[in-house]
Amino acid sequence: MVFTHDTASSLQAAVALANTAEEPDTLTTVEGLAEFYAEHEYSGDHQRDESELEAVRAVRSSLRELLTADRDTAVERVNAILAEASAVPRLVRHDRLDWHVHAIDDEAPLARRVMVETAMAMIDVIRADELNRLAICAADECGGLVLDLSRNRSRRYCSTACGNREAVAAYRARQRG
DSSP: OOSOHHHHHHHHHHHHHHHTTSSSOOOOSHHHHHHHHHHTTOOSOOOOSHHHHHHHHHHHHHHHHHHTSOHHHHHHHHHHHHHHTTOOOEEEEETTEEEEEEOSOTTSOHHHHHHHHHHHHHHHHHHTTOGGGEEEOOSTTOOOEEEOOOTTOOOOOSSHHHHHHHHHHHHHHHHHO
């Protein structure tokens, strides 16, 4: 594995959340946010209300900017996120997870926790000089983010659907040509 479990999990959650803003927007309900929270194994406070949903929706563009930034810009953004949240890293163990890093109180608003956890994960990405593991989907007309955690760095599409659509288009083009 390229990154520790908590880093990989935070990056996967951040990419998934940023991609919900792509058309069609797939994070429009409190229930959808609850599913996202559970799927990505967030811990801590979760209000399950409209204001929390709007706050989480509001950070999606900031996540996208962070995840697509060049290395120096990513450093600036990570430092700003951590400073704004007065983040203090600490080791914790909860649920079925072994020791991992949290840097913000579990009672902090979910949107702030998402940003801080993503910033903490980006520290590992930046230090390892692995920003090339984050990219924009190679599919035509798709702006989704791709997180490539594969050994051979071969992931090009944000989803199986995009990969399949591109494969079908390439096949049809070969048949015509």
